[in-house]
Amino acid sequence: MLRDITLGQYYQADSPIHRMDARVKLIGTLVYIITLFLYKNLTIYLIALLFLGAVVKISKVPLSFILRGIKTIMILLVITAVFNMFLTPGEPIVSFWKFKLTWEGIANAFYLCIRLVFLIVGSSLMTLTTTPNQLTDGLESLLGPLKKIKVPVHEIAMMMSIALRFIPILLEETDKIMKAQMARGAEFDSGSLIKKVKALVPLLVPLFISAFRRANDLAMAMEARCYQGGEGRTKMKPLKYRKLDFGAFVVLGVYLAAAAVLGKLFPLNLIPL
Amino acid sequence: MPIILNHVNCIYEAGTNMEVAALKDVNLVIPDGQFIGLIGHTGSGKSSLVQHLNGLMKPTGGEVYFDGQDIADEDYDKKKLRSDVGLVFQYPEHQLFEADVFSDVCFGPKNLGLSKKEIELRAYEALKMVGLEDEYFYQSPFDLSGGQKRRAAIAGVIAMKPRVLILDEPTAGLDPKGREEILNLIKKLHEEMGITIILVSHSMDDVADYVERIIVMNHGEVFLDDEPKAVFSHKEELEKIGLAVPTVTEIMSRCAGKGFPVDDTVTTIEEAKAELLKLYKKR
Numbered sequence: 278m279l280r281d282i283t284l285g286q287y288y289q290a291d292s293p294i295h296r297m298d299a300r301v302k303l304i305g306t307l308v309y310i311i312t313l314f315l316y317k318n319l320t321i322y323l324i325a326l327l328f329l330g331a332v333v334k335i336s337k338v339p340l341s342f343i344l345r346g347i348k349t350i351m352i353l354l355v356i357t358a359v360f361n362m363f364l365t366p367g368e369p370i371v372s373f374w375k376f377k378l379t380w381e382g383i384a385n386a387f388y389l390c391i392r393l394v395f396l397i398v399g400s401s402l403m404t405l406t407t408t409p410n411q412l413t414d415g416l417e418s419l420l421g422p423l424k425k426i427k428v429p430v431h432e433i434a435m436m437m438s439i440a441l442r443f444i445p446i447l448l449e450e451t452d453k454i455m456k457a458q459m460a461r462g463a464e465f466d467s468g469s470l471i472k473k474v475k476a477l478v479p480l481l482v483p484l485f486i487s488a489f490r491r492a493n494d495l496a497m498a499m500e501a502r503c504y505q506g507g508e509g510r511t512k513m514k515p516l517k518y519r520k521l522d523f524g525a526f527v528v529l530g531v532y533l534a535a536a537a538v539l540g541k542l543f544p545l546n547l548i549p550l
Numbered sequence: 551m552p553i554i555l556n557h558v559n560c561i562y563e564a565g566t567n568m569e570v571a572a573l574k575d576v577n578l579v580i581p582d583g584q585f586i587g588l589i590g591h592t593g594s595g596k597s598s599l600v601q602h603l604n605g606l607m608k609p610t611g612g613e614v615y616f617d618g619q620d621i622a623d624e625d626y627d628k629k630k631l632r633s634d635v636g637l638v639f640q641y642p643e644h645q646l647f648e649a650d651v652f653s654d655v656c657f658g659p660k661n662l663g664l665s666k667k668e669i670e671l672r673a674y675e676a677l678k679m680v681g682l683e684d685e686y687f688y689q690s691p692f693d694l695s696g697g698q699k700r701r702a703a704i705a706g707v708i709a710m711k712p713r714v715l716i717l718d719e720p721t722a723g724l725d726p727k728g729r730e731e732i733l734n735l736i737k738k739l740h741e742e743m744g745i746t747i748i749l750v751s752h753s754m755d756d757v758a759d760y761v762e763r764i765i766v767m768n769h770g771e772v773f774l775d776d777e778p779k780a781v782f783s784h785k786e787e788l789e790k791i792g793l794a795v796p797t798v799t800e801i802m803s804r805c806a807g808k809g810f811p812v813d814d815t816v817t818t819i820e821e822a823k824a825e826l827l828k829l830y831k832k833r
Contacts (some may be wrong), residue, residue, distance in 0.1 A: 456606050457645040459707060460637040462629055462661030477656065482647035486692075 286445065288405040294336040295406045298522045299415030305529050306403045312530045313392050313399075318544035322391050329399060338405050346401040347394060354390050361386035413438035418516050431506055439495070447488060454483050472543040553580040553603055553635075553714065559611035560598055560770075572598035573609070574770040578716070580748070585740050587757030587778075590767030591792045594733045596750050597640075599767065600716045603748075604635040620687035633662050638711030640719045642703030646691035651682070651702045653693055660712040677702070679742075680735060697728035701735070708739070714746040715739065721756055733760060758796040758817040763833070766793065779815050798822045 294302070312325055333340060347354075374382030404412065417434035424430050455465060456478045465476050560573040572595045580586065580603075592598040595828040601607040602614050605621045605628050613620050621631055639645065648654035655673040664672070677687065678700040686694060691702055700720070707715065717736060721729040737760050740747045750758055757778075759765065764781045768791045774781050782788075782795045785803065794800065802822055803814035812829055816822045 453639065454645055456601070457637075457639045457642065458657075459606060460604060460632055460639070461658040462632055462710065463657075464629075464661070479645075479647045483645050487644060 285304060286405060287408050288338045288342060290337040290338040292335055292406070293521060294332060294402075297406075297525055298516060298518055299407050301412040301421055301518075301525045301529075302403050302407055302518060303412075303415050303419060305525065306400055308529055308533050309399050310396060312540075313395055315537060316482060316540045316544065317388055318540060318546055320543055320545045321536055321540035322388075322395070323545075324532070324539060325395055327531050329395065329402075333398075333402060335451045336402060336406050338402065343398055343401060343405065346397050350397060352392065354393060357393065358386040359389055361389055409438050410443035412441070414512070414514075414516060429506070431510070435506075443488075443491070446491070447454075447484070450487050451480065451484055454480055454487075552582060554578070554615040555580075555602070555612070557612035558609045558614060558617065560595075560602065560607065561610045571770050573602070575612075576770075578765065578772065578775070580746060581714075582746055583744055584746055584763055585737075585761045586746075586748045587761035588748055588767065589752065589754060589757065589764060589766045589793060590773075591752060594767040595770035596767045597718060598770075600718060600748065600750055603714070603716060604632050604637050606637070629662065631680060633658075633710040634712055635714045636707040636710055636716065638704055638707045638715070638717045638720060639796060640722055642796075643691070643696070643699035643708070646699065646703060646706075649690060650688045651691050651694070652677070652687040654702065655705045655709050658706055662710060672709045672711065673705075676705040679708055679729075680705045681740065685821055697724060700724065700728070700732060704735070708743075712745065714748070716750065718749040718750045719752070720749070721751070721753075729756075736760070752793070753795045754788075754794060754799075758782075758799070759819075766791075773802060778817050782817060783815060 309325070309328070312321060315321060316490040333343065362378055362382040362385075363376040364381055365382035365385050367379035369379050371378045407415075413434040416437065417430055420428070420430045420434070455463075459465070463476060463479055465473070465480070467473075468476070555578040558573055558576040559571070562570045562572055574595075576595075576599065588596050588599065598607060602609055605614075605626075608622055615621070616631060616635065619626060621628075639776050646654050648657065652673055655676055656669050659669040659672045682698065682701050682705065686698065686702075691699060694702060694786055704717070704720070704804075720732050720736065724732060732778065733756065736747060737747060739745065740760075749761060751757055754764075763778060764774070764776065764778050765772060766781060766788070773791065774784060774787075782799050785795050785799075788795060795803070796817055798819055798821075799814065799817055802812055802816050802825065805812050806814040810829060813821075813823045
């Protein structure tokens with residue numbers, strides 16, 4: 278169950294996407310997300326699907342692995358879809374009591390779900406192909422100009438990389454504690470809601486204690502190494518754009534242009550509006 | 551009521567490039583009342599193996615039988631199984647959560663749905679069994695010393711009255727004195743309660759003095775399975791997979807190598823002492 282959470286997980290493989298500079302991937306993800314929200318028609322989603330499919334194929338990450346992330350937002354998707362279908366004003370198809378199922382609602386629900394799914398898949402693909410360290414290095418470098426207006430960019434990046442690093446550790450810890458309490462007869466997945474909430478106490482208390490202990494140890498280890506913030510710090514692996522990255526920028530540019538132009542000129546609509 | 555493992559396989563992350571076979575075709579019979587040492591290097595599959603014994607992990611192939619029943623069956627009573635096969639994890643003190651030691655030990659029996667009286671009786675007995683005095687019963691578990699925490703955590707599992715007790719690296723992170731005390735405690739549990747004990751460790755020194763059978767795991771497979779003396783006679787093979795014979799056995803075998811007429815199959819300090827005295831008297 279806990280293994281389904283792909284957020285912040287890295288999938289080891291050797292692919293052009295993996296080798297790419299993290300900054301390119303961050304910008305790429307941003308551009309991709311922008312295109313998803315540019316227009317509300319099918320053309321743009323077809324282009325995005327094509328782009329996403331190609332990137333997934335090149336990245337060598339198995340599709341089943343990427344789709345696991347969607348499982349966890351399934352409930353959110355269903356709720357969003359249902360609310361949109363029934364609460365969007367427009368031409369009613371069926372109506373009962375206060376609710377009306379409308380064509381506009383169905384279209385809205387469809388677009389929203391596609392956007393959410395594409396959003397999750399696209400961004401989890403970025404974290405799957407980029408190690409947390411690369412990711413925060415990239416972010417720090419991209420946000421670098423903000424230092425001029427006294428934004429603590431390095432500290433923010435550091436906090437992010439620690440947070441990302443701790444996700445798998447705490448998940449593993451949770452798994453371990455759950456198993457240990459199950460070995461003492463605890464049940465986490467049965468009984469009434471109140472029972473389930475009560476069952477969380479034996480899980481959360483040790484988990485919090487362990488999180489604090491780890492935070493303490495890490496702070497101690499950082500201090501023992503004389504860690505101090507960003508000023509004057511050099512990098513072991515400085516970020517550098519290479520041929521592959523410039524190529525990726527070109528592809529991104531073409532994708533953005535294609536999405537913007539084709540989406541505007543040839544809008545395919547789901548329903549005749 | 552033995553535990554039988556029949557061609558048990560366990561594969562993590564099947565179908566991705568992170569695929570790992572934690573267990574490969576494991577066949578074992580664990581009869582009642584045996585004191586077993588389960589030895590293996592980190593990642594040899596020993597932790598996966600013990601989690602199969604109480605149903606926390608399901609085999610991806612093969613079956614595990616307890617009392618002659620397949621524990622993977624849909625209608626098998628998992629709770630009953632977990633009270634019968636008690637598993638104490640590594641660093642069990644990290645799982646303490648109640649406000650006082652006594653309530654924490656009560657957690658297991660409470661989950662079994664026993665009466666309040668029975669729960670408290672069992673908790674009391676378990677705490678006495680692990681040698682924790684009354685004065686600690688109502689202290690916060692977080693105020694105890696390392697060794698005491700470990701005892702309290704072990705009591706939490708014993709209170710469920712298991713017929714098989716598995717301890718995963720029970721001496722990890724303890725000082726030599728604490729280690730000695732815990733190992734003696736486990737021996738006492740075996741003798742007084744007459745239960746099956748499986749002691750998981752990566753150190754032969756931990757188990758040599760106590761167990762009657764050693765199972766050596768390597769890369770998810772059972773590498774050796776025999777009584778201690780027979781296992782230690784495979785010195786070279788053990789060293790090849792990153793394990794060592796107990797320190798006393800090593801010393802005696804080196805003595806034998808230097809030409810002293812001593813038995814190099816001894817496994818305990820007592821036996822080694824007897825051997826050396828014999829040699830001394832002969833001179």
